[in-house]
Amino acid sequence: MRRQTVDPRIRSKVIATWGNRCWLGMPGCSITATEDDHIIPFSHGGKDTVANLRRACKHCNAMRQDRVLSGYGATMHVVIGPPRADFGMAMQPMLRRDSIVVSFDSLLRDLCPTQSKASDGLRLAAAMAWDGAARTLAKSSEPLDVWLVRTLPRSRRHPDMLSEWIALDYDVHVIETPASETFALDLSHQEYRTAQQWYSLHLTQQAVDARMAARRQRLAALGLRHGDDTARPRW
Ligand SMILES: [Zn+2]
Incomplete structure (x- = not known):
């Protein structure tokens, strides 16, 4: 260091x-x-x-x-939602042609396309790939448009990722599938557990928006944002 x-x-x-x-x-x-x-x-x-x-x-x-404040290098977005949420559909209108998407589900599928019920070991491998990609891209000095996609906003090492993302001014999108819809699906044991954890967090876009707005006010006072739009000082 x-x-x-x-x-x-x-x-x-x-x-x-x-x-x-x-x-x-x-x-x-x-x-x-x-x-x-x-x-x-x-x-x-x-x-x-x-x-x-x-x-x-x-x-x-x-x-x-060395993670960048979003926009000072990579611009960072996060999409979170319960298991089986339609992340692709939610992101489609917002993605640029050159956007980079780091999705836990896609990584898991890439590791094992034929296995419908992934083992814990495989899920761990996908989680580590996700972490590695997310960590590397979050430090990028290039003006990349990065979308991180996952279910729970926490991991063992980062129990409150949501607060870290908001602190670094990420745009956070929450997919609000009603619990009744998710639990009506034929979920695997793992998905069921994840869904229970997801709904216990009671995440809503409205609550996340309020936290992002408060953070952006603070960043504006720190000279790191202009007004309440997405404009950031050039660097
Ligand atoms: Zn501190």
Whole structure:
């Protein structure tokens, strides 16, 4: 890991301009910042300037790693929904021709096209492929249009992905299939379990929109978004 010291005079200006409250506010945030965080990561050539630095707590800085704030490099979207939700249909109108789609179901199908009931081992392999692709693309400095598709917004290592996504300004779409519809399908044991977990989260687009709007206001106050549209400062 690089260790790099920001000029104390720049740091003072960063604190005077943007405050010393952690800019990320990820799950487990300590609120009070103790570190300098580069908006455009240092590894992407991000500079030690007041424009590119915000204060972060140690926990969030470590949790973020070098993931970009959506739009400062890759633009990140997420589509979540219960098992068997029609993700393709939901995304179709929003996808660009060059959009990149990372879908757990597609990865699982690619690994084993003929197996209708995938084993736990195979599902783990698909989950790891999903994680690897998502993690790599989330750090991309290229202006890629990335769509992450999955059911539950959590994993063992990331118990609250939704909050991480919102912190990094991802566009999150929730497919709201009624529980009665999902449970009426011939679900596998695994799908049934996942569906139970999905509906216990009570996720709605409205609730997620409210959280994204609050986050975007904060990002605007931090000089990282203009107004409430999708415009972001160019970098
Ligand atoms: Zn924090």
